[in-house]
Amino acid sequence: MQTTTQALDITVDNLSITYSNARLALYNAYCRVESGTITGLVGPNGGGKSTLFKAIMGFLQPSQGRIRVGDFPVLKAQKRQLMAYVPQSDEVDWNFPVSVFDVVMMGRYGYMNFLRIPSAKDRRLVMESLERVGMSEFRHHQIGELSGGQKKRAFLARALAQEGKVILLDEPFTGVDVKTEKRIIDLMMQLRDEGHTILVSTHDLASISTFCDRTILLNRTILASGTTEETFTEENLTMTFGGLPVMSLQQMFAKSEVDV
Amino acid sequence: MIDLLAIWNWLVEPLQYGFLRQAIWVSAFVGLICAVLSCYITLKGWSLMGDAISHAVVPGVVVAYALGIPFAIGAFTFGFGATVAIGYIKSQTRLKEDAVIGIVFTGFFAFGLVLVTKIPSNIDLFHILFGNVLGISTQDIIQTLIAGFITLMVVLLRRKDLLLFCFDPNHAKAIGLNTQVMYYTLLSTMALTIVAALQTAGIILVISMLVTPGSIGYLLSDRFDRMLGIAIFSSVLSCVMGTYLSYHLDVSTGGSIVVFLTLLFILTMIFAPKYGILRQQLRQNEIIVDR
Ligand SMILES: Nc1ncnc2c1ncn2[C@@H]1O[C@H](COP(=O)(O)OP(=O)(O)OP(=O)(O)O)[C@@H](O)[C@H]1O
Numbered sequence: 444m445q446t447t448t449q450a451l452d453i454t455v456d457n458l459s460i461t462y463s464n465a466r467l468a469l470y471n472a473y474c475r476v477e478s479g480t481i482t483g484l485v486g487p488n489g490g491g492k493s494t495l496f497k498a499i500m501g502f503l504q505p506s507q508g509r510i511r512v513g514d515f516p517v518l519k520a521q522k523r524q525l526m527a528y529v530p531q532s533d534e535v536d537w538n539f540p541v542s543v544f545d546v547v548m549m550g551r552y553g554y555m556n557f558l559r560i561p562s563a564k565d566r567r568l569v570m571e572s573l574e575r576v577g578m579s580e581f582r583h584h585q586i587g588e589l590s591g592g593q594k595k596r597a598f599l600a601r602a603l604a605q606e607g608k609v610i611l612l613d614e615p616f617t618g619v620d621v622k623t624e625k626r627i628i629d630l631m632m633q634l635r636d637e638g639h640t641i642l643v644s645t646h647d648l649a650s651i652s653t654f655c656d657r658t659i660l661l662n663r664t665i666l667a668s669g670t671t672e673e674t675f676t677e678e679n680l681t682m683t684f685g686g687l688p689v690m691s692l693q694q695m696f697a698k699s700e701v702d703v
Numbered sequence: 704m705i706d707l708l709a710i711w712n713w714l715v716e717p718l719q720y721g722f723l724r725q726a727i728w729v730s731a732f733v734g735l736i737c738a739v740l741s742c743y744i745t746l747k748g749w750s751l752m753g754d755a756i757s758h759a760v761v762p763g764v765v766v767a768y769a770l771g772i773p774f775a776i777g778a779f780t781f782g783f784g785a786t787v788a789i790g791y792i793k794s795q796t797r798l799k800e801d802a803v804i805g806i807v808f809t810g811f812f813a814f815g816l817v818l819v820t821k822i823p824s825n826i827d828l829f830h831i832l833f834g835n836v837l838g839i840s841t842q843d844i845i846q847t848l849i850a851g852f853i854t855l856m857v858v859l860l861r862r863k864d865l866l867l868f869c870f871d872p873n874h875a876k877a878i879g880l881n882t883q884v885m886y887y888t889l890l891s892t893m894a895l896t897i898v899a900a901l902q903t904a905g906i907i908l909v910i911s912m913l914v915t916p917g918s919i920g921y922l923l924s925d926r927f928d929r930m931l932g933i934a935i936f937s938s939v940l941s942c943v944m945g946t947y948l949s950y951h952l953d954v955s956t957g958g959s960i961v962v963f964l965t966l967l968f969i970l971t972m973i974f975a976p977k978y979g980i981l982r983q984q985l986r987q988n989e990i991i992v993d994r
Pocket residue numbers: 462463464466468486487488489490491492493494495
């Protein structure tokens with residue numbers, strides 16, 4: 444199993460996504476998430492961050508383009524339990540009658556037999572994952588009984604239990620206090636050092652440069668990508684969050700090609 | 704003493720009739736199957752889909768009669784076919800799911816009506832609509848049992864995956880499971896359940912049995928296993944009591960089962976310890992007093 448020991452990159456090649464309401468949410472997106480890095484994904488509300496995540500995870504069928512994880516197409520990578528996804532909070536039914544422990548155990552289903560009967564190893568990994576995010580004492584709580592930060596950590600634990608090499612986190616810091624944010628960042632850095640590839644979307648621009656090795660700026664297409672130092676400039680941010688003048692868009696394409 | 708004996712006799716008297724004992728155990732079995740499915744249906748938010756399947760089976764029953772094959776096969780084919788049609792139309796047009804469901808199931812149902820009135824048969828439309836468990840034939844019982852046992856086996860074997868599918872289909876995909884298969888597994892077990900319940904509750908009332916037990920469980924518990932237990936208990940109790948009481952009161956059996964079940968639901972809705980209306984009211988009052 445050589446593939447599970449080495450870090451994996453993500454290549455997004457000329458991706459366009461159209462929703463069923465004929466809205467083009469993402470067009471001609473090219474980017475590469477380098478293996479073994481923490482890459483921040485930044486863009487305005489409605490800019491297409493979640494859409495890009497869902498496309499990478501194969502939840503959305505692209506109208507054009509190709510995505511690869513390491514040498515695998517997404518479906519293969521998922522069958523090998525290489526990809527974990529931590530959803531944005533508003534995508535979860537918090538009233539669902541499951542406990543935190545149950546949710547984290549769902550991270551192990553891909554390793555279990557047909558009947559999904561957990562082995563001793565599955566249980567151990569679930570407990571370790573809960574321990575790692577500091578949620579052990581809440582394991583018997585129904586998921587709706589948790590605070591915002593605890594909810595995030597519960598789903599992070601599920602991703603840990605899954606042991607995915609690539610972890611995608613959609614806005615893990617919204618509704619989270621400074622202490623929990625620090626804790627999640629520390630955990631992400633540990634995971635990176637263990638050889639995971641991490642893609643994280645966030646609106647917390649202040650903390651990006653403290654933990655993201657690389658940054659991708661996104662507003663309906665990729666506007667810039669590269670190391671945080673090069674990419675996370677005021678000029679680029681103005682362009683991402685301001686309008687989208689065609690001229691600077693072309694400039695950015697030229698620039699990002701140089702960067703890569 | 705004599706009074707007590709009289710009451711006792713009055714209570715057990717109906718049970719000496721074989722047809723009633725049979726009706727009670729058949730409807731209890733149907734209640735069990737429906738309760739199991741209802742937990743998944745309420746959590747998935749598919750009650751409208753259940754409505755659609757149950758109406759869509761009508762032409763299947765008539766066609767099966769005309770061809771001389773078991774009604775369960777025709778009913779299942781058309782019920783499941785309707786869900787495939789719904790899925791296909793939804794994926795190919797920009798219509799919302801509820802509109803597609805509305806169009807497809809009324810279309811199937813109307814087609815069934817036309818067939819019933821055109822093809823000469825001894826099918827009693829009233830029995831299809833509202834059930835006829837007191838007059839159920841042995842053949843129909845066998846079909847009910849087969850449909851029910853298949854449903855139970857499938858759910859028993861795939862219950863974890865189905866629960867994951869209801870809770871977080873994206874995660875199911877993320878770990879490489881085939882959600883398309885899960886989607887059709889849940890739909891086909893639902894169609895089978897409706898086939899099993901056809902003779903007991905009828906297509907109109909089966910919706911109640913597919914939604915209410917799960918809802919009762921959901922109001923009373925935060926854990927799936929407990930929710931399932933409560934759903935089964937309330938459903939089976941309603942089926943047994945409903946059938947039994949329908950004899951004494953001389954009323955429609957399906958109707959009596961569903962009225963009993965609905966009463967249980969109303970009690971739960973008001974008195975549930977955590978999510979009941981009373982409890983919610985008290986909580987609001989406490990907040991006001993605290994201020
Ligand atoms: N299911 C959907 N159907 C139709 N359009 C959608 C759907 N989901 C998102 N969109 C549209 O696609 C665009 C991108 O949405 P997306 O959720 O990817 O943005 P985002 O960058 O994640 O925003 P946020 O910061 O608010 O999470 C938006 O304009 C949104 O309206």
